[in-house]
Amino acid sequence: MAAVYVSDAQHNRNIFFETQPQAVRLYLLYNHWLLVVLLYFFIIVNLLLAVVEQPALLPVPTWASMLVELVCLSVFSGRLVHYAKVIPRDKFWKDPKNLCILVILLLTLVDMIIYGALKATDIYSVRWSRVFRPLLLVNFTEGRQLRRAFRSIRNALPQILSVFLLFIFSILIFSLMALKLFGKRGLKTNSGKPYFTNFLEIVFDLYVLVTTANSPDIMMPAYNASSFFAVFFVIFILINTYIFMSVFLAVVYNNYKKYLKEEVRQLVRTKRHKMVRAFAILQERREGLEEPVVSHASWNQLVRLVQADLSHAHRELLWSVADQHNQGYIGKLAFVQLADLLNIQVIAVKSRPHPLQRWSPSLYLSTPSRWLCRAVQHRVFVMVYDVIILVNAVFIGLDEEDPLIRNSEWFFLALYLLEILLKLYAMEPRAFYSRHNFWNWFDTIIIVSALVATIINTAMTSVGGYSSRQILDIVFTLRVLRLIRVVDSIKRFRVIINTLIKIGPTMLTFAQLIIVVYYIFAMVGMELFQGRIQFFDSDSPGKHSCGNPALQDSSFAQLNYCKNNFNNVVSSFILLVELTVVNQDDLGPPNLVDAMETTDNNLRTGEPQTRLMFKISSTRYRTVDSLLQRMFEADLDPEDFGGEDDPEESSNFNFSNPVFSSI
Amino acid sequence: MAAVYVSDAQHNRNIFFETQPQAVRLYLLYNHWLLVVLLYFFIIVNLLLAVVEQPALLPVPTWASMLVELVCLSVFSGRLVHYAKVIPRDKFWKDPKNLCILVILLLTLVDMIIYGALKATDIYSVRWSRVFRPLLLVNFTEGRQLRRAFRSIRNALPQILSVFLLFIFSILIFSLMALKLFGKRGLKTNSGKPYFTNFLEIVFDLYVLVTTANSPDIMMPAYNASSFFAVFFVIFILINTYIFMSVFLAVVYNNYKKYLKEEVRQLVRTKRHKMVRAFAILQERREGLEEPVVSHASWNQLVRLVQADLSHAHRELLWSVADQHNQGYIGKLAFVQLADLLNIQVIAVKSRPHPLQRWSPSLYLSTPSRWLCRAVQHRVFVMVYDVIILVNAVFIGLDEEDPLIRNSEWFFLALYLLEILLKLYAMEPRAFYSRHNFWNWFDTIIIVSALVATIINTAMTSVGGYSSRQILDIVFTLRVLRLIRVVDSIKRFRVIINTLIKIGPTMLTFAQLIIVVYYIFAMVGMELFQGRIQFFDSDSPGKHSCGNPALQDSSFAQLNYCKNNFNNVVSSFILLVELTVVNQDDLGPPNLVDAMETTDNNLRTGEPQTRLMFKISSTRYRTVDSLLQRMFEADLDPEDFGGEDDPEESSNFNFSNPVFSSI
Structure with a gap:
């Protein structure tokens, strides 16, 4: 039970499930990753049905697409029934998103029956329920972040509306002025039509001018009549395009931030509540202590249940963060931080010996081999390959009709393959291909695919004298993508790219x-x-x-x-x-x-390590929710996080994310 | 001397002047508002010379424009000499902005001589020194905010540059890919030219696509060839138009904020330093007190010197804020706040009796008169005039050829005049036209001008049967501007407009x-x-x-x-x-x-007041510098403001702006 609470807190789930063992087991099943993936799969299938339905890109018989849709519908219904069994009956019917899903499912069924019947009698009909499909993506529990974004936008609407009304008022006033100033002058537009004589047309023209789509054409007749009239248009653009659009941006940004902060505050409060409940289950009284505590043993058991794939060393690390004074137990404050601790991604950099070293230590540790390893990790090696990439770029840009240039491709491919092999020789392969080494994966995939595509292309050309346009496109694309590698070796660029990947x-x-x-x-x-x-x-x-x-x-x-x-x-x-x-x-x-403010501490791995080490990864917060909490951490009032069960203790709790520097 | 320091701190001036009496007097003259206005006037005249110089909008003889320019140059030189006398010689020559002004003045003189000589011998020549004119606006001491903005932009450049290089790299990679994918397909653009065959043309086309100016034309040939190619353009726009432009915005915003914060921190430190110096001059020792203090008498004398136009009551108010415990003296901490206190705009709402009341109290305070005053201040009165304005808007929109509609203008003008007169009857005229009542001023100016213009127009029409187009334009413009009044009576709109006026x-x-x-x-x-x-x-x-x-x-x-x-x-x-x-x-x-975050506390004045009151105006911070300091107040580290002279005391000082709530 405690493990379920902690897991919920860790993943910021907020489902009020029943606490009978049967319901808890159902709830665990509900959160199983396989079922969640399945649900997403069927949502995507359901959305993709538009490709095969009339008007179709790939026409299939109506019965086939409707059969697939029925399967999707039954999966969604099953999920909904599952959810209904997990949470109390009255909570289920009070939640608008469940009702929304139910109504959508029913409407879709009705629409399918009507459409099928009309189709059978060859009457034209419309599949109107398709409009609701994306709403399923929003309303299923897994679309939490999406729903939050929608809610924030909806809440910001009233303020945006008042700016919008003022904006419309401004356009109407300018239109009236334009009508009075230009309407009687008998000016003509470039196509010979009367200029600014109809009020509604003026409103439309000036609205388009805000988007700058018809600038400067809309101004030219008046400007040609008198230079002074340019002032009218300059003021109009200044007020409506620049000032009003900035105010819109400011209002949206401000409101979005405000409501998001409120939502995140709610999230943190719920998380803490769950952790306090888990603590209440595991707590024990110790002699000489006023407050209840959780022992190392039960903590260990809990963490093993919550995250089975955690290594023993990693678990000990987390414990040493929680139990800073090495007392063998932790209090409520330290316990509540567990949900955040589990979300911090820690990379275990184990100094595994290189497989070649195990196979033949004398050879791998010999002087030439060591020299090679050092050379591969040297700055010059990176620079040499940067130069190779640039030369390659020039060759790609040249005409590939020339046989010399066409064959140079093999040479470059060989060089790139050699680079990967050398790196694999110098570094431990599992460290080289660890999850956070984005660029190593990128390199290998691009180059192996390019090799395969080039071989297929050459084979086809030499066999049939014919080269497929599609294969060539793939070969060219892969060849150009390879050049992106240069970005990684320039530090300033790497920072920007890593920031983008992070967000x-x-x-x-x-x-x-x-x-x-x-x-x-x-x-x-x-x-x-x-x-x-x-x-x-x-x-x-x-x-x-x-x-x-x-x-x-x-x-x-x-x-x-x-x-x-x-x-x-x-x-x-x-x-x-x-x-x-x-x-x-x-x-x-x-x-x-x-x-952009977060400093980039991208870690180069693969350097020979002599002992077991932990590193805090640069992508420290694995989930969007944790990132959001960190973003608003400074803004959140620590006083406001009081739990519902023991308000007198709330001021003791400070929910700053735990730091490793204390170890 | 102390008054000069306080005045400098209040206006955030940072000039290191010499402290001999003679130099201080010169310095006071240097800061005199008349000289500053004169300088700005001549800078504007100098800039406006472009209107009369070749190629001229209003041609005047060359000697005339050059004579005016010479006058400007001598004013600038005089200002520079004045400045040189105020500050120590070595400081003057070390400041790059003085050297910059000097070089610009010399270059302009040289250019004028060359131009004059060549002109006299009828040889075509270029007035190249005109390019430097706006730099004078930047470099004279009064352009402090402008220089700060320039400096912030310049400091942000390196980071922007690295994003820009990555952006260029991205465009080059996409161009290379476009060349490879589309170059050999033999596609034609809409005008029949070969499509995407020249690398440099592709780079230019794709650069323009980032600004979306040639979308979707640039995509159509490829899209018509195959729907799949749309993916290339969608990814291109996503990366380069949306992601890169957002990164640019983020980097500029971030850096600008960072450097501005640093500048403001410097500003606050300088201000505090000046105030501490002023304190050192005025301080006296009192028995039983460890720290030196400033007495009420010398404080009073100081404030009277710094700001002569402050009323006695206002001064007493400021003193009661500084001396909260009514001790008759204040310490360093309270003294230093004076510069900020002086910058808080306080509106003295005195209940002056209405002039009519003084003239005939029995009439003005009679029941019908009181009823009228209440009616004018009633909500319904405002609503009735809003309806009148809307009806007026419809009449303006209609064709003014109709004599009924043309004459209705007199009716509306009379109604608006009546409104102003009624309001003046109900409210004290000086309160009605006080400085912060933007809308009352706006109303009166617009309506009186409209009345004058309409009378002139009617007179000209009836006398010569001719109506001047220019006068009509003015009449129409004023008529439409009148409608803006509606904004003021809707609260949500007023908030937005007031925010805009404030910034x-x-x-x-x-x-x-x-x-x-x-x-x-x-x-x-x-x-x-x-x-x-x-x-x-x-x-x-x-x-x-x-x-x-x-x-x-x-x-x-x-x-x-x-x-x-x-x-x-x-x-x-x-x-x-x-x-x-x-x-x-x-x-x-x-x-x-x-x-936008600052709440709007716009105060309705003119309500009958029975006693002397102070209100803190909504435009609380009169200067841009104070606004900036308030903006970054939360971000500024109070520990960082330590003065140069007594670092051990610095942690006692907290530079939050003083609040009036304590009284």
Whole structure:
């Protein structure tokens, strides 16, 4: 029971499960990684169904796609029933997200039946329930971060709204002024139409000017009439594009931060509550001590249950952090920190001997071998390979029709392979390929794939005299990707890249958010506009009108935009990306600002070590939640973390993340 | 002497002047507001000379403009000599900004002589020293904030540079990949040119794609060839437009904040040092006290010298804040706070009787008169006028050819005038027009100007049957501006507007910065491109080529862009604004974020008061420097403020801004 509480605190789960042994076992099953992965798999399958459904990219019979959807639905229902059995009945029905899932599942079922029936009688019908699919991603318990982001955005809406209204008011005032100033002057736009005579058109034109899409065209007729009118447009852009957009950014950033902080505070409070409950289960009274404590033995048993893969040494390390005075027991304060301690990623750098050393110690430890190992780890070795990469870049840029250049590829591939082999010779392979060595993995995968692709390509060319365009594309891409390696050997670049990799998980939440929004728009767009615009590959007669008489000789068709349509889910997504880009709606994740502040302590591993060592990894916080807690740590009021069960003790607790420096 | 130190601390001046009486008197003269205003006036005149110099907007003889410039130069030289007399000789020559001013003045003189000589012999020459003019704005002591902004930007450059290099590297890698993927496919762009075959052209195209200016055109040929290629462009935009631009923003924001914090810390340290010096002059020993103190009498004398316009009551208020225990003397800690206390704007709300009450008390205090006063201050009165404004907006939008609508203007003007008169009747006029009542001033100015302009316009129409377009423009503009009033009666809007007004001074620094940059670019642009593109008002033959054969039938000429040229200083500035807007280089002042956090405690004045009261104005910090100090207050380490003279005492000093709540 205590292990379940600690595990929940560690992973910031907040499910109020029942405490009978049967329910706890069900709850453990519910949190099993296999079931969670399965759920995500089926959510993705469910979302991907749009590829094979009408309007389809890969058409399959309707019954097949509906069968897959039924399987997904039953998996979701099963998950929901499982959840209902874990938590108390009344809590289940009070939670809006469960009701939301239930309604979505029912609506989807109804829609499928109607669609199937109408399809059987050959009547056209719409699969409207597809719009709800991404909401499943949001509402299943596992989408916690996503839900938090949504909630923060929703809470910020009222303040954003008042700025938005003021912004609209400003545009209306400017439009009225434009109507009065320019409407009676008889000016003409470049296409000969009357300039600024209709109020609603002015409002629209000025709104577009805020996005700067029609600048400076919208200004030119007035500017040509008198230089003074430029002042009107400059003030308009200053107020509406610069000042208002900055205020929007400020309000969104401020509110988002405020609500996120509140959510994180709630999270910390819940975590502490769980840990206190676990403590209450394990606590024992000792003579001469006023406060109850937890002994080393029960602590050990607990940690072994919570995280079975922890090595004995790692567990001892954690204990020595908790029990700083070596008393053999810890109090409540030290115990509560366990959830955070478990989240700190510690890399055990064991000095395993190199396999070659075990195989033939005399050879591996001989002078030339040692000299080679030192040479590989020398700065000059890295620089030589940087130069090789740059020469390679020049060769890639040159025309590969020349046989000399084409064959040079083999030479470079051999050099890169040699580099990896030399490094593997000098360093212990398991340390070289440990989980946090992103660049070693990157190198090996890129170069082995490039080798395989090049061999296949050469084989096909020599056999059939024909080289596949697809394989060539892959070969070229891999060849160019190899050059990215240079980044790793320049320290300043490595810092930036590592920072970006570190904040990756946070950005993934936003990516999910965007996918949810895009998916809904794509579904609606496909039902509304599907087939209106057609793309013709060859020079067919419809090419100049995108298959739509209304677009005959329009600039849309002339610019060859016909493929920007809603005819299938892929082109819908690409079109939505294009619309996002043109509108320049980038607010930029504010987390970047804080994340850039963390100093980079990327550790080079593989240096020969003589004893067992622990290093705190640079990606210290494995989960997004821990990262968030750390971000707001300075802002969180320690007084505010009082647990619900013993408020008189709350002021003793300080929830700063534990530090290893004390050892 | 002490008063000079306190005054310097209050205004954050940091000039190391000599302490002889003669030098101090010179220093006081140097800081006199009249001389500072004069200096700014001549700097503006010097900058505005570009309007009358070749290529001129308003041509004047060369000798006239050069005469004015000579006057400016002599004023600047005089200021510099004055400064040299105030500070020690060696300090003067060590300060790079003095040397910079000296060099600029000498170069300008040399340039003027060369230009004059060449002009006299009719040889074309360039006034190259004009580029340096805005640097005078930066380098004179009064441009302190501007210099600080420049310094912060310069200090952030190295970090920005490394991100920029990585960004360039990313574009090069993508370009190489694009060359390999698309170069050999024989694709054509929309205009029939080969697509992505030249490496340098690809680099340029992809760089433009980062600004999204050529999206989606640049993608269409590849996308039309295969949907998969869209992935390349989506990843490119994701990495370079979104991620890299966010990293740029984060790095700039972070660094700017960091260096600004350091500068503000320096500022606070200097301020404290000055205050400690002033204390050392005034201090006296009292029996039974270990520490020296300053008596009420000498404090009073000091404050009267520093700020002569402070009322006796205000001074007593400040003293009661400093001397909280009513001891008749204050210690060092309380004394040092004086500089901040003086910067807190306190509005004395005196209940002066209404002039009409003094004139005829029985009439003004009669029941109908009192009822009227209450009615004017009632919520309904405000709402009635909001409705009137909205009706007025509709009338303005309608066609003013209709005589009914044209004459309605008189009716609305009368209503607005009546509103002001009623308010003046109900409230004390001096309170109504006090300095912080922005909206009352706004109302009165707009409505009186509208009245004057409308009368002039009607008079001209009725006399000559002719209505001047310029006067009409002014009338219309004022009429529309009147509508902004609605904003003030909606509380949420008022908060936003007041916040913007509050951070106005900070934004002004950035405006100066932008003007400096624009001015330099305009000067260089005018010398390089002047006359290359001509604007023709009527349908002259040159209209379709902007007077330049190279532009014959170009899209630039077709879009009527001819007036976007460098032919004079005004069109240069407008062109530079257009370029800024199209490139969307808006980072948004980060101060907005913090400034939005301050709650708005806008005070309605004019409510009848029965006793003398003090209110802390919402614009609590009169100077940008105080605002900055408040912004970073939480971040500044109180331990770090140790004075140079008595380090052992430094930990006692805590520089939080004084609060009035203690009284």
